Amino acid sequence: MSRKLYDITIIGGGPIGMFAGFYAGMRNAKVQIIESLSELGGQVNALYPEKTILDVAGFAGLKGSELINNLQTQLDTMPEVEQRVGTKVTNVIRKDDHFEIETDQATYETKAVILATGNGSFKPRELRADNVDAVAEKFITYSVRDLKKFANQDVIVAGGGDSAVDMALMLEPVANHVSLLHRRNEFRGLENMVDKLKASSVEILTPYLIKQLDEIDGRLQVTAKKNEF
Numbered sequence: 316m317s318r319k320l321y322d323i324t325i326i327g328g329g330p331i332g333m334f335a336g337f338y339a340g341m342r343n344a345k346v347q348i349i350e351s352l353s354e355l356g357g358q359v360n361a362l363y364p365e366k367t368i369l370d371v372a373g374f375a376g377l378k379g380s381e382l383i384n385n386l387q388t389q390l391d392t393m394p395e396v397e398q399r400v401g402t403k404v405t406n407v408i409r410k411d412d413h414f415e416i417e418t419d420q421a422t423y424e425t426k427a428v429i430l431a432t433g434n435g436s437f438k439p440r441e442l443r444a445d446n447v448d449a450v451a452e453k454f455i456t457y458s459v460r461d462l463k464k465f466a467n468q469d470v471i472v473a474g475g476g477d478s479a480v481d482m483a484l485m486l487e488p489v490a491n492h493v494s495l496l497h498r499r500n501e502f503r504g505l506e507n508m509v510d511k512l513k514a515s516s517v518e519i520l521t522p523y524l525i526k527q528l529d530e531i532d533g534r535l536q537v538t539a540k541k542n543e544f
């Protein structure tokens with residue numbers, strides 16, 4: 316039996332890998348996309364499907380889930396592009412005239428490799444504070460996959476980059492009250508979004524560090540201390 320040799324193997328099925336797969340299909344290349352998660356869509360699908368993304372060219376705003384659905388529909392117009400989800404690439408070995416792609420399922424051969432692994436498998440930088448382990452499962456989340464879960468809740472978002480600013484603004488119309496707690500006075504988010512934040516009802520708490528977390532009568536009590544520079 317002759318071996319199957321792919322023209323292109325795309326490692327990572329986030330938005331970049333999905334579009335690369337579609338375009339390689341347009342070129343009639345023999346292509347596979349290998350994605351370790353159970354679905355394509357990368358960070359957008361896994362971490363913020365409900366966020367309205369403002370900086371996709373040609374769209375004045377579309378939800379993360381809409382972007383991924385559109386990319387999936389576009390990719391599915393190329394049925395010959397193989398979509399392998401739930402498969403983690405563990406090694407890429409260069410041979411004389413091709414590459415060997417080792418995964419946790421099987422080994423594949425390919426003439427070319429496109430690395431579309433983004434930040435790799437995304438692990439959040441976990442919050443460090445006294446007693447965090449005792450309250451983490453019930454009270455702490457590192458992504459917002461379902462906005463409805465926060466309806467009428469009092470929420471503290473910790474951080475000062477794009478993700479924190481965006482999450483605070485996304486939660487504002489849904490939650491009862493949103494605070495954004497950051498260890499510095501300046502935010503690293505996009506200037507325009509920081510302006511929107513300052514004009515919103517989000518309570519800005521700076522410069523604070525979360526020191527301790529306790530469950531009191533079914534609610535989370537957050538103790539923060541002023542950050543001394």
Ligand SMILES: Cc1cc2nc3c(=O)[nH]c(=O)nc-3n(C[C@H](O)[C@H](O)[C@H](O)COP(=O)(O)OP(=O)(O)OC[C@H]3O[C@@H](n4cnc5c(N)ncnc54)[C@H](O)[C@@H]3O)c2cc1C
Nearest residue numbers: 327328329330331350351357358403404432433434435478
């Ligand atoms: C909360 C948040 C909000 C954001 N908001 C915006 C925004 O508004 N606008 C914007 O432009 N950007 C935003 N970003 C950034 C944006 O999501 C990323 O730039 C984008 O997802 C990068 O796409 P990608 O396809 O390169 O990588 P990713 O989306 O990271 O996808 C990479 C994929 O590769 C897979 N993978 C990694 N290693 C392997 C392996 N060994 N084997 C198999 N699969 C593997 C991963 O599982 C993942 O699915 C945001 C990010 C976050 C976290």
